Amino acid sequence: DVQLQESGPGLVKPSQSLSLTCTVTGYSITSDYAWNWIRQFPGNKLEWMGYISYSGSTSYNPSLKSRISITRDTSKNQFFLQLNSVTTEDTATYYCARSAGYLYYFDYWGQGTTLTVSS
């Protein structure tokens, strides 16, 4: 069964960078699909942030394009989110999720990790 699990620092100071890891089990991230980061703000708004595909190509939400990077470690079957110059508005629950082929709906999700940006 495919499982995704996020991990991260929990708390980051404003202007710093956040780094999150998504560990995938039960499926190789190089076989197929796209591997996404999605966040949910307090108040429950959902925002797609970007993905890294099975081939290593990336796509980012233009609203984040100057601050975001998604990379991977295929040997560990993990992919990563880096978001630079964070502000309090980046406080959210961050999910990693798999999206299906060209249809880009999200069929498997991690449980989410809460990130607070505060000094």
Add this chain to the structure above:
Amino acid sequence: DIVLTQSPASLAVSLGQRATISCRASESVDSYGNSFMHWYQQKPGQPPKLLIYRASNLESGIPARFSGSGSRTDFTLTINPVEADDVATYYCQQSNEDPYTFGGGTKLEIK
């Protein structure tokens, strides 16, 4: 970006009755004969769970009480009959155009 507007923001339905949730897109989400609209259920403390993909296709393991319909800019999620376990917030999501966007959510409660 394509804006998805869900209505109502919340609704209360009696057990055994029908719940209908609407999602309207700011532009068509249809391409190549497909509607790139999907629906999710989220319970407190859990991630969203895929219910319906491509407007009307039931995800594996989802009860047939859930159904989806619509095309172009107007879509509907129907739950019939509503059960107690359906208390949750429901979201629509489009993938016709990057960036992929979500609706604001509809909270379902039992009357």
